[in-house]
Amino acid sequence: MIDWEKENHQAKRQFRSYYCSACKQKKPCQLFDREYCCSCYYHQEREKAGEYSSYEKVLEDKQKEQEAKIKQLKLLREYSGCSQCESKQVDAFELYENNKLICHPCLMKKEGGASSPISFLEQQKWYKKHWKIELSEWLTNYGYLPVNADCAWKWLKNKEHLNNCACLKEKAQGIYELFASSLKEIEKKLKECVCEKSEKIRVNSDYYAWCEKCEKSIVVASKKRVIKNRNDPRFWGLEVKEKVLCGDCLANYQEQMPASKKYTFNKYVKRGYW
Numbered sequence: 001m002i003d004w005e006k007e008n009h010q011a012k013r014q015f016r017s018y019y020c021s022a023c024k025q026k027k028p029c030q031l032f033d034r035e036y037c038c039s040c041y042y043h044q045e046r047e048k049a050g051e052y053s054s055y056e057k058v059l060e061d062k063q064k065e066q067e068a069k070i071k072q073l074k075l076l077r078e079y080s081g082c083s084q085c086e087s088k089q090v091d092a093f094e095l096y097e098n099n100k101l102i103c104h105p106c107l108m109k110k111e112g113g114a115s116s117p118i119s120f121l122e123q124q125k126w127y128k129k130h131w132k133i134e135l136s137e138w139l140t141n142y143g144y145l146p147v148n149a150d151c152a153w154k155w156l157k158n159k160e161h162l163n164n165c166a167c168l169k170e171k172a173q174g175i176y177e178l179f180a181s182s183l184k185e186i187e188k189k190l191k192e193c194v195c196e197k198s199e200k201i202r203v204n205s206d207y208y209a210w211c212e213k214c215e216k217s218i219v220v221a222s223k224k225r226v227i228k229n230r231n232d233p234r235f236w237g238l239e240v241k242e243k244v245l246c247g248d249c250l251a252n253y254q255e256q257m258p259a260s261k262k263y264t265f266n267k268y269v270k271r272g273y274w
Helices: 003-017 038-050 055-077 092-098 104-111 120-130 135-141 149-157 159-164 167-192 247-251 259-270
Strands: 208-210 217-219
Touching: 038 167, 055 092, 055 120, 055 135, 055 167, 120 135, 149 159, 149 167, 247 259
Parallel strands: none
Antiparallel strands: 208 217
């Protein structure tokens, strides 16, 4: 087989074995995303949209973000520098997530890694370059910042802009409408989905799965990443919420099995499958 045929053959095999990263049960048709099947992608987007379910909620969240950002910048401005290395660069993650001023160079030496460094001087330069405003002046005289670059440019043209600024409300309204319309478009397009669902229950490991009742380890069909029929409640004619069960847990449902499946179950027990 020539090289290009080998590559094509391998690519086809790879596609056949690739399943959704979330549910593991469907091959994505890539209508929305390469990594997730359409239904999982839709549920993820719906969860995101839930955070922006109303304009009032979005506005409240954006106001809190604005207040937190100003508080962090003021904290950064008052930072006199590290007592050991005298650096004024702090760890960005610790500042934004925990409101802590942790020296970035010292953290790098101690832990061998850190997030990006940040300093008040760098922030001043950024706002001056992109928003054309003096950061220190705004924090001192106004106690807050423009909503975005557009808001800052409006203020530069008209100093009265702050008296009736509606930029934050407009931003919140835009975000709310964006998520609402995006979800509606996904719902319409979802009708075109052709994702392929696996007939068997798929798992993450090449070798083991775990019983969903007692959490006992179960051997799976190696390299196919599917559970064996004997561990699938559907194979025994059971309608239960669990998708993977060990022999001991299946024995508790034996009375609910059809007569033919009871016979097969007892035969599996005698063969030592459990």
